[in-house]
Amino acid sequence: MKNIVERLLQGDRRALARMVTLIENEVPAVRRYLAELHQHAGRAQIVGVTGAPGAGKSTLVTHLVRELRRRDCKVGVVAVDPSSPFTGGAILGDRIRMMELSGDPNVFIRSMANRGNLGGLAASTRDVVRAMDAAGYDPILVETVGTGQAEVEVMRTAQTVMVVVAPGMGDDIQAIKAGIMEIADIFVVSKSDKPGSNQTAAELAMLLSLDPLRRSHEPARWRIPIVRTSAINNEGIEQLVETLRKHRDYLVESGMLAERAQRQVRGEVEALILHAVINALKAITSEAEWQQLVEEITSRERDPYSVASELEKRIGLL
Ligand SMILES: Nc1nc2c(ncn2[C@@H]2O[C@H](COP(=O)(O)OP(=O)(O)OP(=O)(O)O)[C@@H](O)[C@H]2O)c(=O)[nH]1
Numbered sequence: 589m590k591n592i593v594e595r596l597l598q599g600d601r602r603a604l605a606r607m608v609t610l611i612e613n614e615v616p617a618v619r620r621y622l623a624e625l626h627q628h629a630g631r632a633q634i635v636g637v638t639g640a641p642g643a644g645k646s647t648l649v650t651h652l653v654r655e656l657r658r659r660d661c662k663v664g665v666v667a668v669d670p671s672s673p674f675t676g677g678a679i680l681g682d683r684i685r686m687m688e689l690s691g692d693p694n695v696f697i698r699s700m701a702n703r704g705n706l707g708g709l710a711a712s713t714r715d716v717v718r719a720m721d722a723a724g725y726d727p728i729l730v731e732t733v734g735t736g737q738a739e740v741e742v743m744r745t746a747q748t749v750m751v752v753v754a755p756g757m758g759d760d761i762q763a764i765k766a767g768i769m770e771i772a773d774i775f776v777v778s779k780s781d782k783p784g785s786n787q788t789a790a791e792l793a794m795l796l797s798l799d800p801l802r803r804s805h806e807p808a809r810w811r812i813p814i815v816r817t818s819a820i821n822n823e824g825i826e827q828l829v830e831t832l833r834k835h836r837d838y839l840v841e842s843g844m845l846a847e848r849a850q851r852q853v854r855g856e857v858e859a860l861i862l863h864a865v866i867n868a869l870k871a872i873t874s875e876a877e878w879q880q881l882v883e884e885i886t887s888r889e890r891d892p893y894s895v896a897s898e899l900e901k902r903i904g905l906l
Pocket residue numbers: 639640641642643644645646647648669671672676677678679682733778779780781782817818819820821
């Protein structure tokens with residue numbers, strides 16, 4: 589019998605589903621599998637879809653998947669949020685459409701729960717994306733609510749980041765500016781059938797014109813496009829797929845794809861080590877011991893530095 593890695597590489601969906609579960613459960617053997625998968629990955633365009641809660645991300649992803657299927661792509665979707673896409677605010681029709689899509693053998697959809705661990709969520713999302721990539725899915729869409737640091741971390745694993753903004757969310761534009769502005773490659777004004785979408789698009793254009801230093805470390809400039817879509821009128825989706833393709837071409841031609849990948853890799857290795865250290869620490873300490881240590885430090889009997897040194901010694905770091 590063939591092993592899980594071989595079956596996954598041949599496109600066996602059950603093997604892929606099993607691999608995703610192993611990744612989510614942080615089964616130790618998964619590292620070995622992922623190591624084998626690494627050489628087969630790296631072909632897919634990884635597209636992040638982020639934005640405020642209710643901005644229309646899942647609806648957009650559903651429409652994108654349909655358009656990509658029309659173009660004969662084998663599409664992967666990772667929804668990094670417990671409330672997406674099946675239990676979230678998507679109207680029934682969209683939820684049903686998403687379900688229909690998941691019956692298509694060339695669409696693989698998984699939602700992942702945020703387990704609160706910052707490095708952990710981004711790392712397991714990256715691993716799931718790598719498994720889908722090795723299984724031949726391209727592109728892979730990663731949806732996450734763009735609110736916290738953990739979500740921004742997840743988006744850093746994408747090559748193309750789409751930030752979705754719905755009309756009438758004026759305050760959110762400020763939030764975007766503070767948080768995910770610097771990682772956006774494409775802005776999408778969703779729900780363009782609604783009043784106020786002109787204004788939202790204008791505000792975004794204004795914001796972009798105010799920020800000429802964005803990504804100044806990138807030598808070749810990409811003018812961030814603003815694409816307006818409406819799921820109701822089925823507008824802008826084809827244009828968005830074209831824009832995704834253009835961004836992919838830009839990344840390849842400018843050398844930015846390789847540069848971003850290089851930056852990612854170092855961070856990934858560091859994160860793996862950090863994660864291992866934290867796990868080792870958890871394995872040698874109990875809650876009771878932590879409580880005592882915390883008390884001793886706060887009452888100034890001890891200091892954080894010598895406590896850290898002692899624990900570092902115990903896990904073999906010093
Ligand atoms: N009028 C209109 N409503 C839309 C459109 N797209 C989405 N909606 C509605 O907006 C609401 C939120 O859509 P979702 O796709 O669930 O948004 P989301 O960003 O995935 O939400 P969370 O995952 O919960 O953060 C739903 O009620 C959708 O029906 C659109 O193009 N036009």
